[in-house]
Every structure is written in structure tokens, then in C-alpha cells.
Amino acid sequence: MGSVFRFELQAVCPETGARAGLLHTPHGVIETPVFMPVGTQAAIKGVLQRDLISDLDAKIILANTYHLFLRPGPEVVRALGGLHGFMNWPRAVLTDSGGFQVFSLDTLRKVTEEGVLFRSHLNGDQHMFTPESTIDVQRALGSDIMMVLDECLAYPASHEAARASTDRTVRWARAAYTHYRQHADGTQNCFPIVQGSMFPDLRRQCAEQLLELDADGYAIGGLSVGEPRALSLEMTEVVAPLLPPGRPRYVMGVGMPDELPEYVARGIDMMDCVLPSRNARNGYFFTLTGRVVIKQSQYKDDAAPIDSNCSCYTCRNFSRAYLRHLFLAGEMTFSTLATLHNLRRYLDIMREIRESILDGKFPAYLRERRKVSE
Amino acid sequence: MGSVFRFELQAVCPETGARAGLLHTPHGVIETPVFMPVGTQAAIKGVLQRDLISDLDAKIILANTYHLFLRPGPEVVRALGGLHGFMNWPRAVLTDSGGFQVFSLDTLRKVTEEGVLFRSHLNGDQHMFTPESTIDVQRALGSDIMMVLDECLAYPASHEAARASTDRTVRWARAAYTHYRQHADGTQNCFPIVQGSMFPDLRRQCAEQLLELDADGYAIGGLSVGEPRALSLEMTEVVAPLLPPGRPRYVMGVGMPDELPEYVARGIDMMDCVLPSRNARNGYFFTLTGRVVIKQSQYKDDAAPIDSNCSCYTCRNFSRAYLRHLFLAGEMTFSTLATLHNLRRYLDIMREIRESILDGKFPAYLRERRKVSE
Numbered sequence: 001m002g003s004v005f006r007f008e009l010q011a012v013c014p015e016t017g018a019r020a021g022l023l024h025t026p027h028g029v030i031e032t033p034v035f036m037p038v039g040t041q042a043a044i045k046g047v048l049q050r051d052l053i054s055d056l057d058a059k060i061i062l063a064n065t066y067h068l069f070l071r072p073g074p075e076v077v078r079a080l081g082g083l084h085g086f087m088n089w090p091r092a093v094l095t096d097s098g099g100f101q102v103f104s105l106d107t108l109r110k111v112t113e114e115g116v117l118f119r120s121h122l123n124g125d126q127h128m129f130t131p132e133s134t135i136d137v138q139r140a141l142g143s144d145i146m147m148v149l150d151e152c153l154a155y156p157a158s159h160e161a162a163r164a165s166t167d168r169t170v171r172w173a174r175a176a177y178t179h180y181r182q183h184a185d186g187t188q189n190c191f192p193i194v195q196g197s198m199f200p201d202l203r204r205q206c207a208e209q210l211l212e213l214d215a216d217g218y219a220i221g222g223l224s225v226g227e228p229r230a231l232s233l234e235m236t237e238v239v240a241p242l243l244p245p246g247r248p249r250y251v252m253g254v255g256m257p258d259e260l261p262e263y264v265a266r267g268i269d270m271m272d273c274v275l276p277s278r279n280a281r282n283g284y285f286f287t288l289t290g291r292v293v294i295k296q297s298q299y300k301d302d303a304a305p306i307d308s309n310c311s312c313y314t315c316r317n318f319s320r321a322y323l324r325h326l327f328l329a330g331e332m333t334f335s336t337l338a339t340l341h342n343l344r345r346y347l348d349i350m351r352e353i354r355e356s357i358l359d360g361k362f363p364a365y366l367r368e369r370r371k372v373s374e
Numbered sequence: 375m376g377s378v379f380r381f382e383l384q385a386v387c388p389e390t391g392a393r394a395g396l397l398h399t400p401h402g403v404i405e406t407p408v409f410m411p412v413g414t415q416a417a418i419k420g421v422l423q424r425d426l427i428s429d430l431d432a433k434i435i436l437a438n439t440y441h442l443f444l445r446p447g448p449e450v451v452r453a454l455g456g457l458h459g460f461m462n463w464p465r466a467v468l469t470d471s472g473g474f475q476v477f478s479l480d481t482l483r484k485v486t487e488e489g490v491l492f493r494s495h496l497n498g499d500q501h502m503f504t505p506e507s508t509i510d511v512q513r514a515l516g517s518d519i520m521m522v523l524d525e526c527l528a529y530p531a532s533h534e535a536a537r538a539s540t541d542r543t544v545r546w547a548r549a550a551y552t553h554y555r556q557h558a559d560g561t562q563n564c565f566p567i568v569q570g571s572m573f574p575d576l577r578r579q580c581a582e583q584l585l586e587l588d589a590d591g592y593a594i595g596g597l598s599v600g601e602p603r604a605l606s607l608e609m610t611e612v613v614a615p616l617l618p619p620g621r622p623r624y625v626m627g628v629g630m631p632d633e634l635p636e637y638v639a640r641g642i643d644m645m646d647c648v649l650p651s652r653n654a655r656n657g658y659f660f661t662l663t664g665r666v667v668i669k670q671s672q673y674k675d676d677a678a679p680i681d682s683n684c685s686c687y688t689c690r691n692f693s694r695a696y697l698r699h700l701f702l703a704g705e706m707t708f709s710t711l712a713t714l715h716n717l718r719r720y721l722d723i724m725r726e727i728r729e730s731i732l733d734g735k736f737p738a739y740l741r742e743r744r745k746v747s748e
Contacts, residue, residue, distance in 0.1 A: 041703040042696075048707055050687065072674070072699040079675045080695050088691045300446070301453045313424065317462045321454050322416075325446040329415040332706060333422060 003186030013362040016265040020357040027092040032269040040064040046336040066098035074140035082142020095143035103152040131176035148176035150193040155225040162197035193221040207242040217248040224253040240267035258373035280338035312344035377560030387736040390639040394731040401466040410646040414438040420710040440472035448514035456516020469517035477526040505550035522550035524567040536571035567595040581616040591622040598627040614641035632747035654712035686718035
């Protein structure tokens with residue numbers, strides 16, 4: 001069976017290697033570089049599906065295999081038509097493998113060669129994720145892009161522990177990929193994840209071994225786990241040049257607004273992060289010129305919008321004074337309005353970056369952004 | 375200065391006395407009978423202003439004087455252009471007087487002839503509401519319709535206590551109305567509130583005394599305070615016929631979906647209630663054929679919408695299975711989707727009622743609804 005999946009490279013910045021492309025999926029074409037809003041439980045917190053389209057024009061969102069495996073369960077989602085039917089979301093979806101949650105939610109029971117035994121954070125029930133089973137769960141979820149199960153090491157880790165873990169991640173990726181290929185019908189893609197903690201040699205070795213899979217795309221995982229930012233960027237610099245130019249590259253779980261162009265400058269095409277939405281709910285707005293902490297009393301009767309350069313619904317319609325009131329009053333619509341703004345900011349940044357790459361002006365854009373964020 | 379306020383009676387049901395009309399305000403024409411969504415803190419919980427217009431076509435909403443007096447304070451709202459500017463809400467707003475909250479939030483300190491001394495439920499600060507001061511607060515809020523300060527008695531009350539309280543409510547209404555008239559510039563209307571607990575003689579006497587004010591409209595308060603429903607309707611039956619036919623009549627704080635036509639059948643034009651939105655957040659959906667309790671396991675993989683007769687965004691796009699998942703997962707968008715549906719149901723009911731009155735078919739409509747709710 002044929003597949004519509006195709007990654008089309010449109011422009012590469014000769015100075016930095018930043019890329020602009022088109023990722024064709026069965027649920028639409030994704031302009032890269034792209035930021036993917038996070039919809040952990042098959043919902044973007046505070047933002048309706050129609051607003052993801054009309055306000056944000058998000059072309060792809062992320063959902064979480066661990067959470068959806070536990071609730072409502074993959075068979076419920078499958079019966080309702082996969083995530084696209086269940087959520088009534090016509091565009092692309094990427095699901096992570098659940099590995100990150102199993103390792104980070106303190107539900108870890110035991111890692112074996114076979115997989116990872118864990119307890120549900122909801123009710124303590126014991127479950128097992130194997131490389132094959134997480135692919136099967138994601139096949140039920142029907143995501144456009146599936147991720148292989150990987151082991152996520154805490155930071156810092158010893159070289160020895162990191163080597164053992166990275167080797168296991170590679171073996172799991174091979175098992176997952178074999179299983180994926182056996183069932184592939186062209187409707188879903190699958191990306192392995194480069195691990196290796198903060199050790200360049202392990203990162204390099206992991207990438208090289210995963211290249212043998214000739215995968216649909218590649219992710220870089222295990223970043224944003226508490227390490228200094230310079231180190232995350234360094235690991236990306238080590239790995240990205242090893243990855244095949246014709247396949248999309250996804251750095252998982254990054255980052256702050258000023259980091260987005262930095263990852264793109266290192267050849268990254270896809271990113272996701274809970275920061276814009278989580279910060280929104282906590283009253284932090286990202287703007288072109290910095291952060292607005294809305295609870296501050298200086299905004300008490302400030303009639304200006306959060307960011308006069310922004311054309312999101314929130315900035316077009318509401319004052320800082322009103323938003324501050326909603327935040328202090330604990331009104332739900334605050335979270336919605338703030339999330340609409342922050343996600344719009346992230347998606348606008350990615351659109352600006354993409355434009356600048358296509359126009360051959362990315363190095364100037366990058367210099368400008370670095371100046372602002374100093 | 376002239377005023378655009380005008381209540382235009384379009385049709386009266388000869389059998390029941392149910393009325394259809396148009397209430398002209400500086401912020402639009404309100405088709406009556408009307409249900410007013412409650413936006414206590416200058417926000418409808420979970421629903422954005424644009425959705426109130428595009429999804430619900432709400433012509434008037436309610437905001438709360440007590441809450442807005444405490445936070446953000448009337449002067450902040452005034453500085454931002456009153457509630458219309460502050461909320462960026464172009465349509466009509468009604469503010470209650472704050473009396474109900476002072477008496478119901480257990481913040482009551484002391485009632486004197488002058489007014490009521492109370493403590494803020496937010497920080498314990500002591501404040502005084504007088505008939506004049508609550509008008510001044512509402513003048514700062516800039517609502518289209520203001521309510522006079524009234525004393526809200528708990529149910530049940532003795533005839534003696536009710537008489538003393540009702541007499542005070544009348545004296546307060548006179549003081550408020552004198553103050554209102556002194557400052558009236560045609561941009562705001564003001565309604566006194568008929569009290570009298572569950573005593574027909576006190577209700578009648580209160581209504582007759584308030585008629586002397588020749589007020590812009592009249593409210594019936596002190597219902598839905600724990601009394602049997604038959605009693606609330608009985609009190610309405612006592613009061614409504616005494617009120618001037620050419621002025622709008624507002625029953626405060628009602629009701630369940632099957633009660634809406636009952637109040638209209640007793641000559642009521644305006645209603646408000648937190649029930650549709652509060653029930654929504656708690657997972658209860660109102661439908662044409664009854665209530666859907668979404669947490670029930672029967673909906674686990676139910677692909678049907680909440681109400682196939684409903685054309686709200688929620689019913690047009692999402693299954694019971696997805697909504698149940700969002701509810702159990704504690705996702706904010708559940709509250710938004712459920713509130714959009716329940717408010718739409720209420721506003722649709724009022725539109726059906728209005729249509730049936732205009733078409734001379736209200737008695738048949740009422741019989742039909744009574745049959746369903748039996």
C-alpha cells in the first residue's frame with residue numbers, strides 16, 4: 001500500500017544549516033520548522049479544536065501514549081476512529097511512546113531487556129510497555145507519527161549507566177521498528193529516538209546505529225531533563241549532522257521562545273513543549289520583547305494588550321487589566337486566553353523562522369533574536 | 375438627555391399571559407423572554423466573549439456587583455470603560471445589587487436602616503453597602519440594567535421577620551431609586567426587587583409599594599432559596615399580575631430547563647441562573663429528552679453526540695465517549711464544551727418559547743414540555 005508521507009526540503013540556510021520543508025502526511029502538509037502544541041490527554045488544555053485551527057493554524061499536535069493507554073484506553077480510541085475521530089481533529093497527530101512518562105512520573109517499576117514494568121499513576125495498576133506493545137497502542141491511537149519506546153535517563157548519569165541505557169534504547173528501537181514494518185500500511189510513520197545522555201560519543205554511536213533502520217524520521221530525546229541549555233544545544237550539534245538530510249528531525253520537549261531559532265539553526269525541523277501552555281496557565285505571557293507576569297500590580301489598570309505586535313484573539317480584544325483580573329479571580333477563561341496567546345507566539349516564531357529561511361535571511365533573523373534575548 | 379431604553383410588547387398569549395417583547399437598550403435589542411448567562415466576575419466561566427456571540431447569540435449577560443466591587447474594584451472597571459469596555463462585551467449587561475451575595479456568602483455582619491455592613495469573602499475587609507452606594511458602584515460598572523439593594527431572607531422565615539425585612543427592602547428601594555433618578559442620564563436603567571418571602575400578602579404589599587416608583591422594570595427576588603418549586607411559582611403568580619404590563623419583569627435566579635416555560639407562562643420576561651453552567655462543569659448535560667450524566671460508564675464508547683437534536687458546537691463535533699474522557703481526565707475544555715451546550719440549550723428553549731408565543735402556539739408548547747418533564 002502506498003503512502004502519502006514525504007519530507008520535501010525546500011531551503012537550507014547555507015550559513016547555519018537551518019532547513020525549511022514540507023512534511024506530507026495523510027492528515028495534511030506540515031510546514032517546517034514546526035512547533036507542535038501538546039495535547040497530552042487528547043486535548044490541548046484550554047483550547048478547542050476549532051481554535052487550534054482558526055486562531056493558531058496548528059498543522060500538527062502531540063498526544064501522549066502513556067496517558068491515553070491508561071485512560072480512556074487504546075481500544076476506546078480505536079473504536080471511535082483513532083485520535084482523529086475521537087478528538088475530531090482533521091490534521092496531523094504525533095504520539096510519543098510513553099517512555100518519557102513511565103520514567104519521569106516515578107511510576108517506574110523495573111526495566112528489563114523485554115521492556116518496562118510500571119504502575120499507573122492513576123490507580124497503581126501494573127502494566128508493561130514493550131517496544132512492540134507501544135507501537136500497537138499507537139496503531140490503535142492512529143497517530144500520523146509514532147515514536148519508538150526509549151529509555152529516558154535522568155541527568156546527570158554516569159558514562160557507564162548511559163552506555164548501557166543507550167544500547168538498550170537502540171535494541172528496543174530495532175525491535176519496535178521490526179514490529180512497525182511488519183504492520184506498516186502507509187497510514188502511519190515511525191521515528192526512533194537518539195539518546196546518549198550528555199556524552200557526545202554515546203550520542204554519535206546511538207545516531208549511527210539508528211541510521212541502519214533507514215527510519216521515516218529521527219528524534220533527539222533525553223534533552224531538557226535538567227541539564228544546562230548549552231549542553232542540550234551541544235548534543236543537538238553532535239547528532240543533527242549525522243542524520244539523513246532528507247528526513248525530518250525532531251527535538252523532543254524544547255523549549256523557551258529564544259531557544260526555538262537555536263534548534264532550527266542546528267538543523268532541527270520539529271519541536272514540542274508544554275512551556276507555552278503551562279506558563280500561560282500560571283500567568284506568564286511570552287511577547288516579542290520579553291515576558292509579562294500578569295499578576296504584577298503595574299497592570300492593574302493597564303488598558304494596553306499583552307503585546308501590541310501580536311494579532312491573536314487575546315491581544316486584539318483584551319487589556320492587561322482585564323486579563324490580570326481574570327487571573328486573580330481564578331477564571332477559567334484566563335487560561336484559555338493566555339494559552340491562545342502563548343501558543344500563537346510560538347507558532348508565529350516558527351512562521352517567522354521559516355519565512356526567513358525561505359527568504360535567505362535566517363542568519364540575520366537569528367542575530368536579531370539573540371540580541372533581544374541577551 | 376434622552377434614552378434608547380424601551381420595552382416593546384409584541385405578543386401576549388391570551389390563555390396564559392405569556393409575553394414576547396423587545397427590550398431596547400444602548401447595547402442592543404433583547405428579544406424576550408430571555409435567559410441571561412451569568413458572568414459573576416465579568417466572565418462567563420469557560421466561555422469566551424466571541425463564543426457568547428457566535429455560538430449562543432446571547433443578547434444580555436449578568437455580572438455581579440458584590441464580586442466586582444471587591445475585585446477588581448469599581449474604579450478599575452470605570453477606568454477601562456465600564457463593563458462593556460473592560461470585558462470587551464458590546465451587548466447588554468445587567469448587574470445585580472450585590473445584596474444576594476452579602477446575605478448568602480455568610481459574610482453578613484449587620485443590617486441597619488442605613489444598609490448592610492459585611493466582610494469580604496476574599497480577605498475579611500469590612501465594607502458597607504447602602505442603597506445609594508450600590509447604585510454608585512453599578513454606575514461605575516456601567517451596566518445597562520442596575521438592581522436596587524434588597525434584603526434577601528433565608529427560607530423559611532417567620533411572617534414577622536419577613537414583614538420587617540420586606541418593609542426595609544421597600545425603604546431601600548425608594549432610597550436607591552431617588553439616588554438613581556438624581557444621576558440618571560439615560561444610559562442605565564434600574565429595577566427594584568419585590569421581596570416578601572413566601573407570604574402572598576407581603577409579596578402583594580411589596581409589589582404595590584414598589585409600583586409607586588414607576589420603575590423601568592421590576593424583579594421578583596428571594597425565590598430559589600430552598601423553597602419547594604410550587605411555592606416559587608405561586609409567589610410569581612401573586613406578584614406578576616400586579617406589575618405594569620408595559621415594563622419588563624425579571625425573576626432572579628431561576629431555574630431548571632422545565633421551569634423556564636412555567637415562569638414565562640406566569641408573565642415573566644427575564645431570567646438568569648447559574649444552573650446551566652454549574653451543572654455543565656459537574657458533568658450534567660441538559661437535553662431535549664432529559665439529563666445526560668456523562669461520567670456514567672454507558673457512555674464509555676458511545677459515538678453519539680450529547681443531543682442529536684442540538685446544533686451547538688459540542689453536539690456537532692464531539693461524541694459522548696470523548697466528552698466522558700475529557701470529564702474524567704479533568705480537562706478544562708470539558709467545562710467549555712459542556713457549558714457551550716447547556717447555555718445553548720437554555721437559550722434555544724427561550725427562543726422556542728418566544729417563537730411559540732409569537733405564533734400563538736405557546737399553550738400547546740407548554741403542554742408538550744410538561745408531558746416530557748413528567
